[in-house]
Amino acid sequence: MLVAAAIMATAWALLMPPFQGPDESEHFAYVQHVAETGSAPSSTTFGGAGSHSSEQTFAMDALGLRMLMASPAARPLWNSIDQQRWREFEQEVTKRQRADGEGANPIAKNPPLYYAYEAIAYRAVPGDSLYDHLLASRFANIVLFLVAVACAWLAAAELTARVWVRTLTAAIVAVQPQLTSMAGIVNADTLLVTIWSAFTALALRTLVRGPSLARFAGLSALAAGSALTHGRGLALLPPLVVVLALACWRHRPALRAALRWSGASALVLAAGLILFRLFAAGGGSGGSLYGDQTNYIHQGGFGVGQFASHVWQFYLPKLPFLPTRVGPDYGFRQMFVETFFGSFGWLEVRFPARVYSGLRIAALLGLAGLLIAAWSRRRMLREQLHVVLGLVAICGSLLALLHLVSYLALLGSGDPLIVGRYALPLIVPFALAIAFVATSLPRRVGAYFGVLVVTVGIVLQLSGLLITVERFYV
């Protein structure tokens, strides 16, 4: 399973031209600056060569990679003259020209955890070329993806001893085309997926087997890691509290032990907070981390009723008494179908519309199947209520943050600021839900259903790679 996942992610890493993943140019610029200087670039102050190093800027302009971004009719400059010009530049490029991407880099609002990790891979490659460094960074990202696949297996293993169900859960994560494509580029979203997947697995272990010092500390470390990765990672803090509380409620540990574990948990979080403060104060973030996820807190015009109406209309048709929603007509289909299952590159590489229509029907049928399965197995779910609530807290927290930020963003601009890949940290609960439906069907039918889901994933994966190759190289 992991070998198959690695092959698919490697294909994305090798076939996607440099900087053509969402915001990859800025993420790589951040990695390069950390690797070359040991410090983060500024998100607010202009310095050096700007948001990208001189080396990266030359590559983006001389090889047509900037012109290529989100421009479907454009092709990169693969001709021998431009490539020769690039090679000559690379032979002469200095360390300073790799290190001068001082900012302002909008991505530098992100905390440094992911970029510090990627910088290790960047530094580890023997070659000095930009392509070497970029590929090493992309490969390091693939490792994170493989960990997420393994975590899916571990999460399922907490809920069932049936090997085929664990395999199905991990396979669903491995073949999710949007996730695999993100694994093949440089983007902090993948670390967020990995951390959330590990958190889900450990949360299930804690809820099923009971709390312990290591589990409490581990969950807290993952929540802190999430917050040190991306603004969206803050959404893991509420589920942390819920999971710890549910574990104590269910397993009734001795008060003293519970207090000791909670203290350790708080210490781990405090360590994360200290790291956060150190970076925010001394780093290049201009003292303001996260950007989009926290800037909008100060957005005026918030109304609870309007927000509720906004969320309702995101998923369901407008009711006569509801006010007109804020922003464009953007909702379930765009987020949970089109950009969740596969919009590649800078979102301009897309499956044909009929594929999205089919996926939408499948998603709605799957949702209906989940509800029916939950109803038919309600007694078992009631017995495992703490597990269900833990998973609901994990999913609900991220979706609530995404909708809140999106709503606040729309109050000040026309950009809904919400795409399907932002929901990828929920990939393990998503896979568990499909596995739950599969195991709720008659035994044989469930096995067929499971393999059908995986097969559709393989087809989408290969189709996605094909349309990507067609878009960039034909």
Next chain:
Amino acid sequence: MSDRFPRRTAQAVVLCAAAVLLLAFFVELLPRLTRDQRGIASTPVPTGARNATTLPLEPGQRVCLDGVVVSPDSEVLQLMLDPAEPLPAPPLRVTVNGIGYDAAATVRADEHTLRVPLDPPDETLAAAVCVANRGRRTATLAATADPRVLQRTRATPYGGYPLAVAFQATFTEAEPRSMLGSLDTTAERAATFNALGPWALWLLLPLLGLGVPALLLGAYYLALRRPGGSDDDAGT
């Protein structure tokens, strides 16, 4: 009850998946692989770029794009007229000049997409692509003011200074080809932008087409055959 599936059931499940994969290959992937399309050789100023604008050409006026790379597969130059341009458009003289290379054609557009066949050079070279209006009324070219494009090339009127726009120009191959028929070209192009080279892409091809399905379905088969757990498991 043990959750181990009988061998026949497990085989049937995997065979069913293989059949679905085969069907999807013939219905979805193969038509895309074998569909003929005119391959793009280069996009000096791509169509559909941001900051769309127009570039009017007065009768007798000529405008050029400098530093455009032309390669042996640049067999057709595709220009775009402003969609509001009345048709037929005035005749346009298109020339492509580089060191030791000249190509020219005069065309009269009946469509807004103008395809100009040219004799391509034997070797890749830098050239100037010029369009002159040979008609009696203004012809309006589709253009862009996208700074990402202007950073490389700009439209320059004859005897004038570079403008802050560039007219759209794309070189394509003359004969449509399928992706399957041009795999080597595609692999070479893709390999240009990664550190490993074409061999890695050729290796990926069988791994993706056969290895990934075999590994995943194989894993599923083995999992179905593995004893472990029962239908009464909690959770999933």
